[in-house]
Amino acid sequence: MASRDLEALPVGFERFHRRDFLNYQFNRAHALGFADRAELLAAADRIRSGPDCVPVFEDLSARAAAAGRARHAAGYLRLAEFFTPPRSGEKLARYRRLRDLYDEVFVGTGVVRHQVPYAQAALPAYRLPADGPGTGATVLLHGGFDSVIEESHPVWQRLAAAGFDVIAFEGPGQGGARALHGLTSEHDWEKPVGAVLDHFGLTEAALVGISMGGYWALRAAGREPRIRQVVAWPPVYDWLYRLPAAARGPVRRMLTHRDFMRWSVRTRARLFPTLRGVVEQVLYMVDSDDPADVVDWFLGMNARHLGSERVRQDVLLMCGEHDAFQPPALARAQALALTAARSLTVRTFTAAEHADQHCQMGNLDLACRVLTTWLRDPAGLAG
Structure with a gap:
């Protein structure tokens, strides 16, 4: 298109x-x-x-x-x-x-589906070539917790319209990787990213992780030298950083009591339907029936596992000032931890821009303009 x-x-x-x-x-x-x-x-x-x-x-x-x-x-x-x-x-x-x-939506848009070999199974991926004269650069893009990669098609289109070749893919635990190929979730995202780079014969690419995918993208960038730019849209850094600093230690100690955590997760899931959905989704992603594994999965996304000091690329952190899922406190903590990044840009979207919610739902055209401007020139993005 x-x-x-x-x-x-x-x-x-x-x-x-x-x-x-x-x-x-x-x-x-x-x-x-x-x-x-x-x-x-x-x-x-x-x-x-x-x-x-x-x-x-x-x-x-x-x-x-x-x-x-x-x-x-x-x-x-x-x-x-x-x-x-x-x-x-x-x-x-x-x-x-x-x-x-x-598939009907994609007819005539130039999108081609691929299967990326991975762990005796496959990762679903889609390739969309640059629209018109391209930049010669490739952008890898993936989603987060409960996404299917196809729903981000409007983002792919805007990247392609800006001259980038786009490869949108699902990692273990996501979408078709879980539903069709049985691949369970893992936080070591450099493995699926490496598989995608290998499959398409890429020696370098930018990497964009949407929603919780922001954590996995930064984790991968710190261990995959073929990634030259990385975008966390938005970052997680460490889920415990949603809490006041004084509360993190006691909470960590409390979470070691697995029987208590099983009881707590079951009880809260019964009381709160939204939490029940989250619990069911995690257990499906990791193929478990143990509620304590939900806590383990979330706490597996932490500062130590991420290894922010290993990220040496140009980095863009995108966040919304009223994001209820991944609030700006996580972006601030992540920015401070990126001590070795070649460059760092933090873009906080506001209510005045209609872009203050999670992943800028409310003004995606603006978010995509910010993204493509930064991908062309990380040093040239203002505001």
Whole structure:
């Protein structure tokens, strides 16, 4: 698709639903251009909880597909798939149908699907060549905790329109890598990144990690010399840095009591539906039934494992001033730890820019302009 054909993405973080978590997911689909505002508002009136989303968005997806609106059909089915419990019988079938819809979206855009060999299985990847005269540079891009890589297609398009060859891929535990190939999650992201670089014969590339992928991208950059620039959109650094400094030590000690942690996770998951979804997702990603493994998985994303002092590339940290998932405190801690980076740019997006939420849902066009400007010239990004 030529850059002149790119439609502007919606601007503004909407109040679709009174529950913040549901509201964010609806905004995620809207901001990426996969959902119609009026249809989301009408759907929200029929939804009280996460499980309600499944039949409502299945119906919307079918209606959009019948009308030839493949993009909206995919976006609504993605919402239905997102709220389907990971280990339910419907999850895999719904995911396979979702991939078929994304294939319809990609027709005529230049996107080519690949399978990257990895651990006797494969990582799904997509390649999108630069649109028009290119920069000659390649950008690797991956998502985070609960993403499917196809939903970030608007970001790939904007990177390609700016002259970059794009390879978007899923690592172990994500999307099709888990659902189709059985690859469970791991935090040593240099391994999948190295496999992708090898498969495509790349001697250098930039690396962009979205959401929790910001942690994994920095981890990989510190151990993979073929990465020349790295973007954490946004960073995690260490989950315990969401807490006051005085609380981190006592919390670490408390977390060593595994029986207590099992009880705590089970109890809290019963009380809080959003947390229950997080617990189910982690257990699916690591293929476990032990609630204590959820704590281990999150605490595995820590400053020591990350090794920020090993990152020697140009680094961009992107964050939103009101990010409820990965708040600016994590970006500040990450910036201080990058003592060996060739250059460091921190870009905090604001409410005035309609970009203050997680991953800048509300103004992705702005975020992509910042990203592509920095990729062209890390020293030239102002603000």
